[in-house]
Amino acid sequence: xxxxxxxxxxxxxxxxxxxxxxxxxxxxxxxxxxxxxxxxxxxxxxxxxxxxxxxxxxxxxxxxxxxxxxxxxxxxxxxxxxxxxxxxxxxxxxxxxxxxxxxxxxxxxxxxxxxxxxxxxxxxxxxxxxxxxxxxxxxxxxxxxxxxxxxxxxxxxxxxxxxxxxxxxx
Amino acid sequence: xxxxxxxxxxxxxxxxxxxxxxxxxxxxxxxxxxxxxxxxxxxxxxxxxxxxxxxxxxxxxxxxxxxxxxxxxxxxxxxxxxxxxxxxxxxxxxxxxxxxxxxxxxxxxxxxxxxxxxxxxxxxxxxxxxxxxxxxxxxxxxxxxxxxxxxxxxxxxxxxxxxxxxxxxxxxxxxxxxxxxxxxx
Numbered sequence: 001x002x003x004x005x006x007x008x009x010x011x012x013x014x015x016x017x018x019x020x021x022x023x024x025x026x027x028x029x030x031x032x033x034x035x036x037x038x039x040x041x042x043x044x045x046x047x048x049x050x051x052x053x054x055x056x057x058x059x060x061x062x063x064x065x066x067x068x069x070x071x072x073x074x075x076x077x078x079x080x081x082x083x084x085x086x087x088x089x090x091x092x093x094x095x096x097x098x099x100x101x102x103x104x105x106x107x108x109x110x111x112x113x114x115x116x117x118x119x120x121x122x123x124x125x126x127x128x129x130x131x132x133x134x135x136x137x138x139x140x141x142x143x144x145x146x147x148x149x150x151x152x153x154x155x156x157x158x159x160x161x162x163x164x165x166x167x168x169x170x
Numbered sequence: 171x172x173x174x175x176x177x178x179x180x181x182x183x184x185x186x187x188x189x190x191x192x193x194x195x196x197x198x199x200x201x202x203x204x205x206x207x208x209x210x211x212x213x214x215x216x217x218x219x220x221x222x223x224x225x226x227x228x229x230x231x232x233x234x235x236x237x238x239x240x241x242x243x244x245x246x247x248x249x250x251x252x253x254x255x256x257x258x259x260x261x262x263x264x265x266x267x268x269x270x271x272x273x274x275x276x277x278x279x280x281x282x283x284x285x286x287x288x289x290x291x292x293x294x295x296x297x298x299x300x301x302x303x304x305x306x307x308x309x310x311x312x313x314x315x316x317x318x319x320x321x322x323x324x325x326x327x328x329x330x331x332x333x334x335x336x337x338x339x340x341x342x343x344x345x346x347x348x349x350x351x352x353x354x355x
Contacts, residue, residue, distance in 0.1 A: 016209055019216055020208065020209070022212070023212040026215065027215065069269045080327070080329035081327075081329070082306070082327035083305035084305050085305065085331075086253070114267045115268050115269060116266070137264070137327065138269040139265070139266060139269040139330045140327060
């Protein structure tokens with residue numbers, strides 16, 4: 001029963017590794033590939049079909065921000081979409097609760113309600129974001145993107161950037 | 171000079187004693203024990219987030235189903251993840267007004283349902299009807315006289331739901347399954 005024993009040992013080690021991996025990915029830091037072009041040029045996403053999905057950027061997402069839900073203007077965050085809870089989007093945080101924001105392509109000015117935020121993609125031409133589904137509750141946010149870790153020529157920190165003249169904190 | 175040589179002898183003896191402590195065994199055992207604690211913590215996290223967890227719920231908004239002073243309930247995490255929350259379930263969700271707060275309410279409408287609700291029970295019987303948009307749910311506390319819920323903040327995205335409350339663990343008098351039916355106040 002030598003092989004039976006070593007198989008059991010291998011299973012145990014794999015299970016332990018998976019448990020530790022899932023815990024770290026849920027609580028501390030995780031990596032994720034990017035799909036779509038809504039955050040161009042910050043991220044170069046791959047197309048959604050195989051083998052396109054192998055060529056997209058891979059980003060590093062930290063979960064420490066979820067302990068206090070403290071975000072800054074210009075952070076890139078990932079969140080569950082309000083229309084489909086199984087889908088995760090990556091966009092930039094433009095406005096925090098209490099800010100007044102000017103909705104682009106319309107002369108509307110609206111105030112972000114308590115506990116919500118306004119997100120927009122860096123590539124407004126092909127981005128499904130708060131301009132379509134409105135401000136999203138901060139409770140949907142799943143992490144903050146800090147670095148691009150693949151491909152090697154694009155490795156680097158993700159900067160905080162704000163479009164000028166769009167929001168006012170008063 | 172006798173003092174000096176005695177000190178040297180004592181130091182040599184101490185060095186021998188420290189050398190004879192099985193450091194490698196001790197460090198191996200310490201790593202083993204730490205790894206065991208880490209494994210147990212990871213197991214607890216996975217069970218807590220993906221299978222079942224306990225929660226303390228307080229407040230008047232779910233009277234008479236939940237007590238004012240606090241009940242401990244078992245929350246099933248599988249239903250919410252799989253998208254099988256049903257109308258009549260009591261769910262825990264992150265408050266849309268404050269992401270650091272978790273609130274307990276009953277689901278009264280899923281996406282596509284038409285929900286009729288009394289706008290302000292203190293001020294008469296005026297009611298409104300609306301259709302819950304795709305990806306959202308309508309939640310209300312059982313105690314409509316003292317509850318901040320979808321009547322104030324609108325339908326909430328399904329992604330805010332953390333789990334379904336299915337069993338009351340404490341206090342012992344209230345031990346039992348949490349029902350689907352709303353007992354009206």
